[in-house]
Amino acid sequence: MEHQAGSGQDTIREPARDTPVFRDCDVLVVGGGPAGAAAAASAARLGADTILLERYGHLGGMATGGFCLWIDRMSDWTGRQVIGGFANDVLDRMPPEALLGPESQVWGSDDPQLVAYWKERTAAFNGVVTWSPTIDAEMLKIAHQDEVLARGASLVLHGWAVATVQEGNEVKGIVFESKSGRQAILAKVVIDTTGDGDIFALAGARWESDIVEDDIHHRMNVAFLWSGVDMDRYREFKESDPDGYREVMEQARKAGPTARPDPMPRNDQALFMGPRFAGYSSLSVEDLTAVEIKSRRVMMDMIAFYRGNVPGFADAYVSGTAPQMGTRHSRRLIGAATMTADDWKAGRVFDDEIGLSPPPTPRHPNVSVPYGTLVPQGIENLLAAGRLLSCDPVTHTFMREVPNCWQMGQAAGVAAAQSIATGVRVQGVDIAALQQELAKQDVPMHSTVGDAEPFVAAEPISAGAESTNWQGRWE
Ligand SMILES: Cc1cc2nc3c(=O)[nH]c(=O)nc-3n(C[C@H](O)[C@H](O)[C@H](O)COP(=O)(O)OP(=O)(O)OC[C@H]3O[C@@H](n4cnc5c(N)ncnc54)[C@H](O)[C@@H]3O)c2cc1C
Known part of the structure; x- marks a missing residue:
């Protein structure tokens, strides 16, 4: 050559x-x-x-x-x-x-109880239950x-x-x-x-x-899953102490890039489809590498914060990072x-x-x-x-x-x-x-x-x- x-x-x-x-x-x-x-x-x-x-x-x-x-x-x-x-x-x-x-049977329902339940499970928006499973x-x-x-x-x-x-x-x-x-x-x-x-x-x-x-749709990140969590405990904290929840999430934000957990079919798992990073291109091998490195570093900071501060996350551990770059x-x-x-x-x-x-x-x-x-x-x-x-x-x-x-x-x-x-x-x-x-x-x-x-x-x-x-x- x-x-x-x-x-x-x-x-x-x-x-x-x-x-x-x-x-x-x-x-x-x-x-x-x-x-x-x-x-x-x-x-x-x-x-x-x-x-x-x-x-x-x-x-x-x-x-x-x-x-x-x-x-x-x-x-x-x-x-x-x-x-x-x-x-x-x-x-x-x-x-x-x-x-x-x-x-x-409940898609389209505006029943307040159903909406409140499914809203916490990413399947109700604008007061309506939606078909949007995890x-x-x-x-x-x-x-x-x-x-x-x-x-x-x-x-x-x-x-x-x-x-x-x-x-x-x-x-x-x-x-x-x-x-x-x-x-x-x-x-x-x-x-x-x-x-x-x-x-x-x-x-x-x-x-x-x-x-x-x-804009969100131009951002990249590696998503990750944590296990050993108790999402019921997390939701209970969010509902029963909204001020405490807001405060802890504000502390997390001040500590660095962060994201909120999404529920999974299992109560002991939490999904994070962020934090997302702007200014990178998925068509650049250097950017892809940089986002892999950054996402994992940020995740480690996040899990330390969540373990110490967020109810339901004391025993959280990283059970997986996405093998495909989030583009x-x-x-x-x-x-x-x-x-x-x-x-x-x-x-x-x-x-x-x-x-x-x-x-x-x-x-x-x-x-x-x-x-x-x-x-x-x-x-x-x-x-x-x-x-x-x-x-x-x-x-x-x-x-x-x-x-x-x-x-x-x-x-x-x-x-x-x-x-x-x-x-x-x-x-x-x-x-x-x-x-x-x-x-x-x-x-x-x-x-x-x-x-x-x-x-x-x-x-x-x-x-x-x-x-x-x-x-x-x-x-
Ligand atoms: C972090 C993140 C969170 C998201 N969250 C949601 C969500 O919550 N709900 C939702 O509905 N959508 C969500 N999306 C959007 C959604 O996941 C994607 O837009 C959707 O999966 C795109 O599907 P696709 O088949 O077009 O492409 P992709 O899912 O990107 O699939 C393309 C496939 O092509 C393969 N491929 C690429 N290049 C080559 C090649 N040269 N040769 C051979 N194979 C190749 C790849 O390996 C891949 O498997 C999210 C996206 C991101 C990045």
Whole structure:
């Protein structure tokens, strides 16, 4: 290998080489997070020969390996389920003791007792009980894996996609690195579900990435789990002594970066999806390293404080730090369509709707998600789904949540399989047939759920601390 020093970036020149083709398939899904698992399962269930490639050894992405274990809302403010399909398939596989969330009969309830109970368990907001369970990471890895394999997709784990195989603007597959060396997978359609848009960036698609340093969705962190805690004791302290609670949390804040615990299905575990750090990029290896180091140091300071000061935490110990870096946002596709706040605030329903999102606040109707938001411009045989979708920053705040990523992945998987079956490019798939299949797979849409009814919040809708001016909660 030749080293080329000189002006600008120091480089080495690698020799050209022949790369073995590992497999050929119909649909290749790159990235086994929520979007990728849903895409692979949904393409395979339509008979497409499907491979799911993932750089780590498990599925679920940020929702398992990133310890983002609170699955955000899948019901609207009246309690109707607006995200289903793959979400149901995977959550139905969870053992009951691995899931903390309300029964469907109480979704939408404004009963004060139920609301008070579920508010402390991240399943009631704005005075309404919501379908937003917290799950055990290991069981969700297994649920994703079982669902993907049961639908007939095959898995390639521990493989990191590093290049696209392309003829001009036509994507023909990818090259990946693994312990077996550098190999290629060829495919009729590739779906980028890497979260970071690695594949569409390599393919030359247009994308954007804006950093708003003080906004939550640009912050990174390693999430962690503590065991040996007593969350009932913690909640009892919070309820019975609100002034004492406020005081101790203020002391924690003064002591350094801190976060509050979230409940887990088990009383002896607590989840921390922060503290979050601004000013870092998940596309920089130096920043990724810095956030790993900083997160662990801060966690050790935090656990010392919690053990000494917070009821319920005297015997806390670190039982896990997330193996995947907590990244909320990096590249966003500039797709054939872009979801914007103006559209969903106005209640726009798209002709190419592929699913719904609960609106971020009760002030707004259910949000229509268009197919075009997954389709790159000017690049053939490629779709993109998940937190890398084409949208504005405000819309990203809720569209990047786990249920939305499941839903976008499902639509991309169905579209890819239909494109291959009909011989039509992904941009031109028959939208009515796509919607029909998604409905068959229990994906709620405006045509099945109806429009959101006007909703009057039982509690005042206050400004959210974290992001824009909505309440609820964004992680
Ligand atoms: C700290 C934090 C807390 C959060 N909390 C919540 C929450 O409470 N509730 C909620 O609903 N959402 C939450 N989110 C958001 C949510 O977890 C993510 O936005 C969501 O998981 C994104 O899903 P995805 O499939 O698009 O991407 P990811 O989950 O990021 O999955 C992408 C997958 O692709 C793989 N991959 C990446 N690059 C390559 C490559 N080149 N080759 C092969 N594989 C690759 C990755 O290993 C990963 O498994 C949180 C996010 C963070 C960071």
